[in-house]
Amino acid sequence: MYKLSIAELGEGLRSKAFSSRELTEYFLRRIAALNPLYNALITVTENSALAAATHADKQLSSGIGGDLCGIPVLHKDIFCTQGVRTSCGSKMLDSFVPPYNAAVVENLASAGAIMLGKTNMDEFAMGSSNETSFYGPVKNPWDISRVPGGSSGGSAAAVASRMAPAATATDTGGSIRQPAALCGVSGLKPTYGRISRWGMIAFASSLDQAGPIAGSAEDCAILLQAMASYDPRDSTSVERSVPNYRATLNNSVAGVKIGIPKEYFLSGLNPGVEAAVMSSLSTLRDLGAELIDISLPNSHLSVPAYYVIAPAEASANLSRFDGVRYGHRCADPEDLEDMYRRSRAEGFGEEVQRRILIGSYCLSAGYYDAYYRKAQQVRQLIRQDFVEAFTQVDVIMGPTCPSPAFKFGAKGDDPVAMYLEDIYTIATNLAGLPGMSIPCGLVEGNPVGLQLIGNYFDEASILNVAHQLQRVSNWHTQHPEGLD
Numbered sequence: 001m002y003k004l005s006i007a008e009l010g011e012g013l014r015s016k017a018f019s020s021r022e023l024t025e026y027f028l029r030r031i032a033a034l035n036p037l038y039n040a041l042i043t044v045t046e047n048s049a050l051a052a053a054t055h056a057d058k059q060l061s062s063g064i065g066g067d068l069c070g071i072p073v074l075h076k077d078i079f080c081t082q083g084v085r086t087s088c089g090s091k092m093l094d095s096f097v098p099p100y101n102a103a104v105v106e107n108l109a110s111a112g113a114i115m116l117g118k119t120n121m122d123e124f125a126m127g128s129s130n131e132t133s134f135y136g137p138v139k140n141p142w143d144i145s146r147v148p149g150g151s152s153g154g155s156a157a158a159v160a161s162r163m164a165p166a167a168t169a170t171d172t173g174g175s176i177r178q179p180a181a182l183c184g185v186s187g188l189k190p191t192y193g194r195i196s197r198w199g200m201i202a203f204a205s206s207l208d209q210a211g212p213i214a215g216s217a218e219d220c221a222i223l224l225q226a227m228a229s230y231d232p233r234d235s236t237s238v239e240r241s242v243p244n245y246r247a248t249l250n251n252s253v254a255g256v257k258i259g260i261p262k263e264y265f266l267s268g269l270n271p272g273v274e275a276a277v278m279s280s281l282s283t284l285r286d287l288g289a290e291l292i293d294i295s296l297p298n299s300h301l302s303v304p305a306y307y308v309i310a311p312a313e314a315s316a317n318l319s320r321f322d323g324v325r326y327g328h329r330c331a332d333p334e335d336l337e338d339m340y341r342r343s344r345a346e347g348f349g350e351e352v353q354r355r356i357l358i359g360s361y362c363l364s365a366g367y368y369d370a371y372y373r374k375a376q377q378v379r380q381l382i383r384q385d386f387v388e389a390f391t392q393v394d395v396i397m398g399p400t401c402p403s404p405a406f407k408f409g410a411k412g413d414d415p416v417a418m419y420l421e422d423i424y425t426i427a428t429n430l431a432g433l434p435g436m437s438i439p440c441g442l443v444e445g446n447p448v449g450l451q452l453i454g455n456y457f458d459e460a461s462i463l464n465v466a467h468q469l470q471r472v473s474n475w476h477t478q479h480p481e482g483l484d
């Protein structure tokens with residue numbers, strides 16, 4: 001059963017092969033058995049899941065309910081869930097129970113999806129390995145001595161081990177695509193503004209975007225359909241109709257122009273990853289796509305620009321955690337200043353504190369022009385590279401990450417080595433473009449990802465190309481051992 005896609009599970013529900021209640025109980029049993037091994041979930045919402053499943057069964061039997069009605073999903077613990085602890089992977093929010101649901105949570109609930117629980121993540125979504133979570137690291141189901149990627153490592157590991165058929169995630173610099181790549185699943189970061197950020201705890205507001213992680217491009221299309229909406233509560237949400245993403249999945253890729261940026265194949269790329277990416281590209285050529293060499297000349301500036309802009313925005317966003325209104329408060333403060341200081345020192349972990357320091361420094365009066373303004377200018381150059389490239393090609397493709405999953409602790413002492421994990425993913429966030437990762441091979445038994453980047457609001461094209469590739473290949477149907 002765990003091998004079935006969302007589309008197949010939906011057929012099973014509609015043909016009454018099983019009920020949503022049975023499906024929900026099945027995945028809750030898998031969570032009970034597997035989560036102790038992988039630590040992918042922080043919270044399990046068993047009772048509300050069973051109640052929602054009973055409701056979905058009623059809808060299904062009266063013939064209402066779309067593709068997601070009765071399908072179990074998980075939410076990254078960055079999305080506010082009414083009455084359910086939302087920790088953002090931090091001690092700071094360990095006891096925070098939101099009084100409302102995030103827009104993404106509302107949208108999936110009204111599509112009939114069943115929330116099974118909340119997934120583990122790097123603290124405040126800062127990290128590429130899940131090692132910064134207050135709740136301990138998530139283990140990669142392909143090899144538990146390796147990281148699952150981050151920050152949505154819990155969502156990716158939970159889908160890879162099929163504790164749920166799908167999970168929500170967020171991506172500020174790669175946090176959907178990198179863990180999807182390292183765990184051998186499919187993940188989509190939509191265009192900035194496509195999905196409402198309302199109720200999604202902010203890391204770097206001009207870069208953050210929610211998206212799905214699932215077993216295939218088709219399943220990502222089904223999830224995006226429900227997650228995307230215009231929302232006046234998020235002023236950066238874009239008022240634009242949501243196309244029918246499933247309708248174009250089967251378009252032919254003959255004649256589709258695929259740009260291959262030379263900057264994504266330079267030294268530092270693992271040869272096994274390169275070979276896997278090349279093999280997918282030649283499959284696409286066999287399907288009639290046209291491969292075109294392109295250049296994104298400012299690519300090398302994306303990591304430095306990101307590590308000014310993201311910490312700057314984070315330092316401002318995280319100033320709300322002051323021990324006064326919600327979140328951790330230190331014991332017996334001497335005065336207000338002492339309460340701020342100790343609440344934040346105790347509530348935030350090392351990486352979060354590092355980012356706040358970097359961000360506050362870059363925004364300080366003496367350094368604003370040298371760092372923050374400069375980084376914003378570089379961001380425009382990076383965006384311009386893509387605008388230029390999309391005058392020649394329909395989709396851009398390359399590796400998602402430079403190498404497969406690394407071992408725990410391998411980059412722990414070296415923040416810059418960790419930051420370079422996102423060398424191929426960050427530019428799309430800086431430009432606001434949609435990007436996707438799908439599995440394209442195994443290197444010594446560890447999954448690697450193929451990245452697809454689309455033009456603004458053209459999620460349909462990357463989903464189409466990814467789906468056509470998945471029709472003729474089977475990397476997305478491979479599972480780690482020991483799941484039965």
Ligand code: GLN
Nearest residue numbers: 125126127172173174175
């Ligand atoms: N790994 C990057 C960082 O640590 C990206 C994180 C993300 O996309 N949330 O900032």
